[in-house]
Amino acid sequence: MLVDFGFDLAGRTDPRLWRGLALSVLQALVGVVPYLVLYFALEAVFAGRATDALAWGSAAILGLCLLLVWVVRAHAMLDNFAATYALVCDMRLRLADHLGRLPMGFFTRRRTGALADVLTGDFAIYTEVVTHTWGLVVANLALPVCIAGVLFLTDWRLALLAVATLPFALLGAIWSQRLLVRAGLKLTIAKADTVGRLVEYIQGIAVLRAFGRTGAKHAALSASLAQLEKQSLRTELAPAPALLLYGFTVELGFTIAAVAGAWMLTGGTLSPAVYLLFLVLSLRFYKSLGELGIYLAELRFASATIGRIRAYFGEPEQPEPATPNAPAGGDVVFDDVSFAYEEQTVLSQVSAAMCPGTLTALVGPSGSGKSTVAHLTTRLWDVDSGSIRIGGVDVREMAMATLQQHIGLVFQEVYLFRDTVLNNIRLGRPDATAEQVLAAAKAAHAHAFILDLPQGYDTILGEGGYSLSGGQRQRLSIARALLKDAPILILDEATASVDLDNERLIQEAIAQLARGRTVIVIAHRLWTVQHADQILYFECGRIVERGTHAELLDLENGRYRRQWQAQQQARGWRIGGATLLQLQPGSRSLLSDEPAEI
Structure with a gap:
């Protein structure tokens, strides 16, 4: 799968998510209607059939479509935001519950900071990206599909030229994912190291101050933060070459189709109305695809993050019996x-x-x-x-x-x-x-x-x-x-x-x-x-x-007996004539001139 949204980890489905998806598709369908109105209007103009009624009718349809698109988009965004936030919240709660059922060996193998970073930092990144881009990806995927359908209906030759470069653009998208995943793994390691050092530094600040070692640990923490900053920048820039290739390939398709359309127009095999419609539709088509590439890159970053979260969900829980038994006593x-x-x-x-x-x-x-x-x-x-x-x-x-x-x-x-x-x-x-x-x-x-x-x-x-x-x-x-x-x-x-x-x-x-x-x-x-x-x-x-x-x-020479005798002898350790009292009931001070009375 190109993108892992991770919604299955919530343990439930949310009808608002699919309703938002359906509304996003409806928004794309309604968004195509103005272009069809434009086509018929241009046909009438070039044929000399333009009238006031046509102008007013076209304006009314365009106004209605604009209002409908605004209403549908608002409801789609509300459903998408509400559903994704709710699902991500359930995912976080389910992960916390899952961690509570893991054997302790799992926690002894990991730094506390790394676990805290997953429940806070990773989920924050994932939530921010998924909730804001889920609906936009759906909308920017549905609109080009609808526009492509209109292009094929108007002139299949230009439509084929318009989409001819898309497979190569897809290769660029896949390449960007690999670059991002590779950089994301290094970023994860850097984050885990930094968070672990930060937690260790804060928890051990009293010991560090007591031994005058705050400077040494602070230097190590600073170096870790610098490495995190460097790796974060590298991760941001990692998919740039692939995204540039993606954008260039997409726009190359528009250039090829526009030149070919102009050649057909001068040759008399294409009407001016169809050519103008093609130019307008193609611009919107490639604009949506360009935005889609950016959103997919963001989602692929979230996908790398959800991969780390999914790995924690995959840790086997401590087994529970299928038919538990109750004890019959306290022995x-x-x-x-x-x-x-x-x-x-x-x-x-x-x-x-x-x-x-x-x-x-x-x-x-x-x-x-x-x-x-x-x-x-x-x-x-x-x-x-x-x-x-x-x-x-x-x-x-x-x-x-x-x-x-x-x-x-x-x-x-x-x-x-x-x-x-x-x-x-x-x-x-x-x-x-x-x-x-x-x-x-x-x-x-x-x-x-x-x-x-x-x-x-x-x-x-x-x-x-x-x-x-x-x-x-x-x-x-x-x-x-x-x-x-x-x-x-x-x-x-x-x-x-x-x-x-x-x-x-x-x-x-x-x-x-x-x-x-x-x-x-x-x-x-x-x-x-x-x-x-x-x-x-x-x-x-x-x-x-x-x-x-x-x-x-x-027991003669018994281990318990030797330990008992050693502890009894430790009742009155002397340091420079003073006696340290043994820690037993009845002692009243830590330092005395005489051994403690037992």
């Missing part, structure tokens, strides 16, 4: 689970059972696979082999909505949306009442600091919630999980990045949240999970030790 069972990120094995033959009313702690060195257990349980990825069952049902056999209802998550990194505090907590249960949100916030020890905010629960948080402290964001996350009231709770380093006072409050909130649930805790500070019902020690993607805190301490 979680890993059965010989193995998983790899691309070619790097992360979990290997992991088996474990977590029951309701118990707390299972996942410990071990960084990169040993603990967080992957949480990700696989929530189906951010699917296992390569083995199975994960919740309530006796494989998570792959559950509807994603059902799975999400059964799991509450509290991560180390909390993301809050640019919305009110109330709505950020209500994310856990959108239909929750204000009273229920208030109760969850109180249970999470968040109510007091929320009331201190400028508008309390109606305070608009900044993007990411970075106007709040880490402990405050974490307690809002716990309030979300409390409000959701899911039977399974996963805590991924929920207290790793907060101060001691906040840690105590968060621990109390988690204790409230964990009652009666299947709780899975990922932790580095072993003292925070020493009362767990079972502790699983991970190393290199395998469970190498399991048991209670006491049982694991009894």
Whole structure:
């Protein structure tokens, strides 16, 4: 296909689009009528049959046609604009929904800026071009077809000469498309690099300033912007040679037909009326074709853009079961689970059972696979082999909505949306009442600091919630999980990045949240999970030790025991006679002359 409009990606049809198309064709048909009136008027003039009645009648028909063309064009434009904007809006929403159902591996392979550019920049270009040129392409395609029909009816010889160069013009149009697609691909790469660097620069500005590296990163960003500017100009100019060839070939057809018509006129084989009509019609014919070439070039640029959008639609979604099953409880069972990120094995033959009313702690060195257990349980990825069952049902056999209802998550990194505090907590249960949100916030020890905010629960948080402290964001996350009231709770380093006072409050909130649930805790500070019902020690993607805190301490030369002892020895690190206190409840200051009292 020469041009891909992409309307099929909207997932529906819009009758206004086809009505607008029909009106554009009707506009072209009505637009030809004045030329037919001109022909009959010229015939009468050259035959000496011109009368006042003919003049007034011709003027009336021309006026009526002008009014009708204006009315039809207005309705065609309204239908075309309304339909294309609505379809493009649906396309954007469907793509966002599609992205939400893709496996997380898709996002880890791409820069955030590239995805943002597709949903904003690419769609903006596509929307601007398609909505403004769709109707114009139809109109400028229908009018030459209608005019060509009139030319063939009046004199087939001149009509053949007039259209003889069009196949060569079509070759120029195809050439322009190839030039534009080639340049468009390079522009896409340049845009993705620039947007990625820009997002990275903005998100990391605090770190860059702290290490005095804003200049170096800014130079790289400036170089990327300069490359984008250069490639944008090249893309604009890329189809110019082909478009010049297209225009020259189209106008060459008019020159050939005009010279041939003059030769036939002097030879007496063509009437003056037909020749004048041919000249007038040909000018309009080639003008429409010239405009059509420009609009097609713009649409081909949009077609290259929609190709990138279509590629995202083509990414396979995480499979959903045809006949989903519902779990019969809140127990979680890993059965010989193995998983790899691309070619790097992360979990290997992991088996474990977590029951309701118990707390299972996942410990071990960084990169040993603990967080992957949480990700696989929530189906951010699917296992390569083995199975994960919740309530006796494989998570792959559950509807994603059902799975999400059964799991509450509290991560180390909390993301809050640019919305009110109330709505950020209500994310856990959108239909929750204000009273229920208030109760969850109180249970999470968040109510007091929320009331201190400028508008309390109606305070608009900044993007990411970075106007709040880490402990405050974490307690809002716990309030979300409390409000959701899911039977399974996963805590991924929920207290790793907060101060001691906040840690105590968060621990109390988690204790409230964990009652009666299947709780899975990922932790580095072993003292925070020493009362767990079972502790699983991970190393290199395998469970190498399991048991209670006491049982694991009894293992001579055990890995858990060595890590516990190392953390205990770190209670009082001395720097120049001062002692850094261990991070445990009861500590009151970060620096003291004596070791902390435990």
